[in-house]
Amino acid sequence: MSKRHGVKYKIDRRMGENIWGRPKSPANRREYGPGQHGQRRKGKLSDFGVQLRAKQKLKGYYGNISEKQFHKIYVEASRMKGDTSENLIGLLERRLDAVIYRAKFVPTVFAARQFINHGHVKVNGRRVNIASYRCNPGDLIEVREKSRQLVTVLESVQLAERDVPDYVTADHSKMTATFSRVPTLSDVPYPVQMEPNLIVEFYSR
Structure with a gap:
C-alpha cells in the first residue's frame, strides 16, 4: 500500500500539473497548490528548485517512491553504460x-x-x-x-x-x-514533460 494513497492528488496540485493525465485531477480546476498558503504568489524558482521539482514530479508519478529507493535507482542508473537520464527512465519503467x-x-x-x-x-x-x-x-x-x-x-x-x-x-x-x-524517454507516454536530465544535475551537485 502506498503511503500517499489517500492524498495522491496533492502531488498534482503541488506541482501545478496533472502529472497522470487523469480527468478527476484537481489540477484541472485549481492551478494553485494545496493548503492554506497554496494561493500565495510564487516567486521564480532557483536552479536547485527547478531540479528538485523535476525529481519530485518523477518520484510522484511512479507512486511517490521513497527518497531512499529513488536515489538507489539513480545510483544504479549512473553506473550503467550510456546516458544516465535514459537509464533512470528505463529502470523505473521496468x-x-x-x-x-x-x-x-x-x-x-x-x-x-x-x-x-x-x-x-x-x-x-x-x-x-x-x-x-x-x-x-x-x-x-x-x-x-x-x-x-x-x-x-x-x-x-x-x-x-x-x-x-x-x-x-x-x-x-x-x-x-x-x-x-526497455523504453527510452521518448517512448514513455507521460502526460506532462519529465526532465530526468535535471534529476541527474540535482544528484550531481
Missing part, C-alpha cells in the same frame, strides 16, 4: 507496478502497487507480490485467474484516457502482457 499500469490492468500506479501486494499478479507463471520487482524483456505478466473478474480490472481495461505503449504487448481477453523491451 518496475512491475509500472508495467501493470502500462498494460491497463489497473487505473493508477497507486492501484498497481496495491494490486501486486495483494497477490493478484504472476510473472512467468510465478506469483510476485513485490511492486518494485524488475521485469526483463520477454517477461510474461498475467493477472491471476481468480482475479480477472475484479471490477477494478474490468473497468480499467476499458479506460479511454490512455493507451498501452508499444513496449508492452497486452492481451486483455487473456489478461496477460509481455514486457517487450
Whole structure:
C-alpha cells in the first residue's frame, strides 16, 4: 500500500500539473497548490528548485517512491553504460507496478502497487507480490485467474484516457502482457514533460 494513497492528488496540485493525465485531477480546476498558503504568489524558482521539482514530479508519478529507493535507482542508473537520464527512465519503467499500469490492468500506479501486494499478479507463471520487482524483456505478466473478474480490472481495461505503449504487448481477453523491451524517454507516454536530465544535475551537485 502506498503511503500517499489517500492524498495522491496533492502531488498534482503541488506541482501545478496533472502529472497522470487523469480527468478527476484537481489540477484541472485549481492551478494553485494545496493548503492554506497554496494561493500565495510564487516567486521564480532557483536552479536547485527547478531540479528538485523535476525529481519530485518523477518520484510522484511512479507512486511517490521513497527518497531512499529513488536515489538507489539513480545510483544504479549512473553506473550503467550510456546516458544516465535514459537509464533512470528505463529502470523505473521496468518496475512491475509500472508495467501493470502500462498494460491497463489497473487505473493508477497507486492501484498497481496495491494490486501486486495483494497477490493478484504472476510473472512467468510465478506469483510476485513485490511492486518494485524488475521485469526483463520477454517477461510474461498475467493477472491471476481468480482475479480477472475484479471490477477494478474490468473497468480499467476499458479506460479511454490512455493507451498501452508499444513496449508492452497486452492481451486483455487473456489478461496477460509481455514486457517487450526497455523504453527510452521518448517512448514513455507521460502526460506532462519529465526532465530526468535535471534529476541527474540535482544528484550531481
